Amino acid sequence: MILRLFFSFLCLGAASAKQVEQVHLSLSGNQDEMVVTWLTQDPLPNVIPFVSFGLTQNGLTFTAKGVTTGWADQGKHGVMRYTHRATMQKLTPGQVYYYQVGSSAAMSDIFHFRQPDQSQPLRAAIFGDLSIYKGQQSIDQLIAARKENQFDIIIHIGDLAYDLHDQSGSTGDDYMNAIEPFAAYVPYMVFAGNHEVDSKFNHIVNRFTMPKNGVYDNNLFWSFDYGFVHFIALNSEYYAEEMSKETKEQYNWLEQDLAQNSKKWTIVMFHRPWYCSSKKKKGCHDDQDVLSREGVKNEFPGLEELLNQHKVDLILYGHKHTYERMWPIFDTKAFKSADPGYIKNAPAPVYILTGGVVSKLFKPPIKMTFLQGCHSHEDPSDHIMQDFSVKALGEYGYTFLTVYNSTHLTTDFVDTSDTNGKFLDPFVLEKD
The missing domain is CATH 2.60.40.380 (Purple acid phosphatase-like, N-terminal)
Known part of the structure; x- marks a missing residue:
């Protein structure tokens, strides 16, 4: 008893x-x-x-x-x-x-x-495509880095948990509890990828609280200022799901948002890539991915021309499970200069694919007999490297962004294979 x-x-x-x-x-x-x-x-x-x-x-x-x-x-x-x-x-x-x-x-x-x-330099970890079952190693590294006070914000650019709605949502619960040791201490900003589309983005809408956009206020696209930077998160899944009304609403909001932006740096993020190397000769060119770039007249307004017109500095996305940094690009043309690690007054946005934060370790719980939404890492050695590519890495990790002032920002790739993290792709972007 x-x-x-x-x-x-x-x-x-x-x-x-x-x-x-x-x-x-x-x-x-x-x-x-x-x-x-x-x-x-x-x-x-x-x-x-x-x-x-x-x-x-x-x-x-x-x-x-x-x-x-x-x-x-x-x-x-x-x-x-x-x-x-x-x-x-x-x-x-x-x-x-x-x-x-x-x-x-x-x-x-x-x-x-x-x-x-916001008077101090901004330090941000940015990544997409993080799984609870394959990503624990990366989660552990992010927790360790948080304890060392390395971040001011963390931004997750789509595909969370794989998937938030799996097992009647218990996968999402497991993921959110696993990241609490960093997300309860540092602002954790999110938006949707293709794995959040299910049931009208049900879990991304209801589990999070992002800045309001005045249109839908449902966490799917938003912006905020931080020091010298204006961050914009867009929903590429409106295009992939052929949601014409929503794409037009988002585009109209984006036009106004960019017109009102007075910050020195503008950083735009969405989930699906416009440019990257892959196993295909043309690289990233899936119809669902490039629709948001090119658009279809009167149905789906293309975004690339608008972002270039407003002199966006940096564009980050995920979806492909690897890391690749590219030259400034506009309309498929790469603008190359003498030093790919140091670019001044870029004539177009610099692109970074940062979807490789998953871990090689895969230890599903005993109860899992089939894990839907598991994904595999993509290694650059299997890709046909594109002319616009600067650096492609097969390690698992995330992009570390530092904005020092109105003239200098840096990015780097942090390898999460060890707790301390290794920096493998230092890059400086300067502007007058």
């Missing part, structure tokens, strides 16, 4: 500890705010979710109320989950804050973050 009671106590404690899970931060677009999002598997009737925060672990003196969204997974059982969102306001740049989320039913552990000081 004593043993049974002890076991029941442990089970109840474990269940209670799991009531608040998947805590992650994101930017709202306002410099003095930080958004926190978390999830519970059960509803909170007559209970208000909130975040408590302050300058010390024992001094969580400020409180912000949250809002709750209940939503059903698209699986046959329609599993319900409850996403809670709260915004911490009036934060001081550079200040470390401690916080805890939950409700009177249960609270999370205490986490902390440093409110971005």
Whole structure:
């Protein structure tokens, strides 16, 4: 009897500890705010979710109320989950804050973050195509780098978890809990890839909280300013899924967003590649991928001319599971110069494919007899290298972006094969 009671106590404690899970931060677009999002598997009737925060672990003196969204997974059982969102306001740049989320039913552990000081250089990890089952090695490296205070933000450019909706959403739960050790401490910005399309982007819409765009406000495309940079995330899946109305709405929003942009640097991200090397002689040229670049008159407005017209500096994407940096390109033409590692006043956007953050390790849980959405890494040795290609790498890793000021930014490729990370492709972009 004593043993049974002890076991029941442990089970109840474990269940209670799991009531608040998947805590992650994101930017709202306002410099003095930080958004926190978390999830519970059960509803909170007559209970208000909130975040408590302050300058010390024992001094969580400020409180912000949250809002709750209940939503059903698209699986046959329609599993319900409850996403809670709260915004911490009036934060001081550079200040470390401690916080805890939950409700009177249960609270999370205490986490902390440093409110971005946008007068300092920006450091960002950018990648796509990260799996929970094949990507643990990369997740571990990102956690280690976060503990060393190497990032100000992390941006995931589509294809999360492989897939968020698998196993009635439990794969998404596993992924979000696995990344909590970095996403609860550093803003984690996301948008959709092809693996998030299912059921009208159900999981990407309901699990996250991205800056509002004033059109749909559903996390699928957004922008924000950070220091000298204007970041733009676009939904290439509108094109791949032939969603003409949505592509036009996004294009109109993008036109206005670019016209109002006054930042020195403009960085655009989307999931599907426009240019890269592959096993095909023409490289990346799948119809679904290049439709957003070229467009179809009166149906799908092409994006490349608009981005070039507004002098976008850097374009990043994923989808192909490898890394490749390219020369500045416009309309298939590469603009080469003397030093591919140092470009000044680029006449067109520089392109980086950064979809190789998956890990070689694959250890599925015992319960998994078939893992849908698993993907394999692409090695440049199997590709026909294109004339516009500068550097292609077969290692697993992510792009590390540093924006120093209004005239200099750098990118590098971080190999995640060891915990410390190896930098394999230093690149400098300068402008007057």
